[in-house]
Amino acid sequence: MENYFRYFPTSEKDESWGLTVLNAGCTQIEKHSYYPPLNHPSHHYFNWDTGRTLDEYQLIYITKGVGYFESENCSENITEGSVILLHPEQRHRYKPDFETGWNEFWVGFKGIFMDNIVAKEYFDPAKTVFNVGFNGTILSLFNDILKFSTEEKPGYQQAISGAVIYLLGLLHSEHQQDTLLEKDIIEETVDKARLIFRERINENVTPEKVAEELKVGYSWFRKIFKKYTGLAPGQYLIQLKIQKAKELLADPSKRVKEIAFELDIESSFYFSRLFKDKVGLTPVEYRNQVLKKHKFN
Known part of the structure; x- marks a missing residue:
C-alpha cells in the first residue's frame, strides 16, 4: 500500500453539484509508529491529547489493524472493517493501536446533499x-476516488462525488441490516421470556432468573422487554399472576390462601393487597362479584 493524499481546489460550479469532495487519501501506519504521521497536512493535523474538529464530513475506512475512537458522543474500539463517519464541528480523536498500526482510506466532503440526508435522519451524528x-x-470505491483524483480529468469532481454518494448508500444499507438483525434478536428474546413467564407462573420464577436462562444481561433484558411490551418484566409477571388469580377465584372451593400459595406469592396478606392495588377489589370482593354475576346468568 503506497501512502497518498490530495486536497482539491473547488469552484462554485463544483459546489452547485450538491456534494463536493475536498480531500482523499490512504495511509499505511506501521506498528510502533506515531499517529498522525509527520507529513500529515497541518490544517488537518491533530493529536490524541487535543483532538480536533472539522468543517467537513469525512469517511474513514480501516482495512487492517485495530485502534481507538472517541468523540463527544461515543467511545469505541476500532477493528478491521470499521468505517468512521465524522460530522462537521464534532470534536473527535482516533488512533491505531501502537502494537498493530493500521491501514486507512479516507475522503472528506461537504454539500447540501449530505446536509439534507443528515437532516432527514439517514445518518445520526451520535452514530x-x-x-x-x-x-x-x-x-473499490475508495480506490476509484483515488484513481480519478490522481488523473484530474474534466468532470472528475462529479465522478468522485458520485462514488461518495454510493459509499454513503452502502453504509446506510449495512446499518439498516444490522438494525433489523438486532430487532430480530430482541423480538426472539422477548417472546422466549414471555413464554417462560406463562409456563412457570406457578413456580418461583423471577426476571433475573429468566435473563440468566436466556444468557443475556439483566439490565439489557429489562430495558428491551419494557421497550417492546410497555411493561418491566417484573410488572409483566405480576399482571400474569393477577389474571391467573381471577380465573382461580371463580372457583368457590379454593381459598384465597391456597390461591396465593399456588401462584407462589409469599403470603395471602400480600396477595390481597397486590390484587386490590391492581384490580380495585380485594380477592373476596372480586369473587363475590363474579359469583353474583354467574348466579343471575
Whole structure:
C-alpha cells in the first residue's frame, strides 16, 4: 500500500453539484509508529491529547489493524472493517493501536446533499462508527476516488462525488441490516421470556432468573422487554399472576390462601393487597362479584 493524499481546489460550479469532495487519501501506519504521521497536512493535523474538529464530513475506512475512537458522543474500539463517519464541528480523536498500526482510506466532503440526508435522519451524528467488515465494493470505491483524483480529468469532481454518494448508500444499507438483525434478536428474546413467564407462573420464577436462562444481561433484558411490551418484566409477571388469580377465584372451593400459595406469592396478606392495588377489589370482593354475576346468568 503506497501512502497518498490530495486536497482539491473547488469552484462554485463544483459546489452547485450538491456534494463536493475536498480531500482523499490512504495511509499505511506501521506498528510502533506515531499517529498522525509527520507529513500529515497541518490544517488537518491533530493529536490524541487535543483532538480536533472539522468543517467537513469525512469517511474513514480501516482495512487492517485495530485502534481507538472517541468523540463527544461515543467511545469505541476500532477493528478491521470499521468505517468512521465524522460530522462537521464534532470534536473527535482516533488512533491505531501502537502494537498493530493500521491501514486507512479516507475522503472528506461537504454539500447540501449530505446536509439534507443528515437532516432527514439517514445518518445520526451520535452514530459514528459502523462495522461493515471487509467489503470489496467499499474498498473499490475508495480506490476509484483515488484513481480519478490522481488523473484530474474534466468532470472528475462529479465522478468522485458520485462514488461518495454510493459509499454513503452502502453504509446506510449495512446499518439498516444490522438494525433489523438486532430487532430480530430482541423480538426472539422477548417472546422466549414471555413464554417462560406463562409456563412457570406457578413456580418461583423471577426476571433475573429468566435473563440468566436466556444468557443475556439483566439490565439489557429489562430495558428491551419494557421497550417492546410497555411493561418491566417484573410488572409483566405480576399482571400474569393477577389474571391467573381471577380465573382461580371463580372457583368457590379454593381459598384465597391456597390461591396465593399456588401462584407462589409469599403470603395471602400480600396477595390481597397486590390484587386490590391492581384490580380495585380485594380477592373476596372480586369473587363475590363474579359469583353474583354467574348466579343471575
